[in-house]
């Protein structure tokens with residue numbers, strides 16, 4: 001299992017209670033020995049301090065941690081300051097993103113796309129950071145076409161990314177095809193599959209609409225048929241996602257990145273099915 005590359009994502013808690021809860025979650029997930037934990041960055045930098053505090057907390061407990069950094073709405077100066085802060089904490093790994101501003105904010109800032117952020121990080125800090133970028137096997141919702149999105153992904157990798165993590169998906173074929181096409185375009189960095197456990201039907205459908213991840217019809221129908229029978233949703237979700245992970249690893253995926261939503265149980269259950 002651990003010859004693969006496994007990582008687990010959190011979001012920064014907003015309350016003292018949330019911080020404490022995340023500590024408990026993290027200690028449970030640490031038993032699975034992921035390579036690192038990553039911590040998201042709020043749109044337009046709204047959780048910047050929370051991201052750093054959470055990463056520092058994780059590292060203090062002896063685990064590897066990577067902050068996400070999104071550039072939308074930022075300036076060269078503001079991003080430079082964040083990078084310097086991360087360097088001062090000896091943080092060596094980053095997930096570099098464009099991010100999304102809340103609607104009504106426009107795009108603003110001095111960076112338009114993630115490839116510009118990656119270039120900037122390399123220009124400012126050389127090889128200090130291991131940089132991960134995002135990939136979209138089912139196309140980013142704002143892209144003009146899958147081909148265009150692939151080219152934009154390739155541009156981001158060529159700007160200096162060391163590896164990539166995909167948006168979550170429930171179509172393994174979309175992942176395999178994306179990786180194959182990226183390889184043909186000269187991408188040779190690992191593309192880790194982003195995995196979203198299924199535990200809550202309405203929340204998943206809402207997220208998926210926003211981020212452009214498709215829930216296959218048969219999965220959606222099954223989930224809907226369980227109504228508010230949470231135990232059946234969880235059991236079905238565990239089965240579907242574990243089988244997909246097995247298929248991804250058997251088909252050559254270099255690793256998995258779990259969107260934990262700060263919960264230990266769903267990721268742990270999938271993981272145990274894979275051992």
Ligand SMILES: Cc1cc2nc3c(=O)[nH]c(=O)nc-3n(C[C@H](O)[C@H](O)[C@H](O)COP(=O)(O)OP(=O)(O)OC[C@H]3O[C@@H](n4cnc5c(N)ncnc54)[C@H](O)[C@@H]3O)c2cc1C
Nearest residue numbers: 040041068097098099113114134140142143149152165167
């Ligand atoms: C693993 C992962 C982690 C994430 N973590 C966070 C987080 O912590 N915080 C957060 O706010 N969001 C996060 N997101 C969401 C992400 O910020 C959004 O999906 C955002 O809309 C795009 O970010 P990106 O870095 O992929 O953008 P980009 O790679 O810049 O792509 C954005 C869009 O622009 C197009 N594009 C890219 N480059 C160019 C170019 N040079 N010219 C023209 N068009 C271009 C692309 O095709 C795409 O449609 C995460 C997503 C993933 C997959």
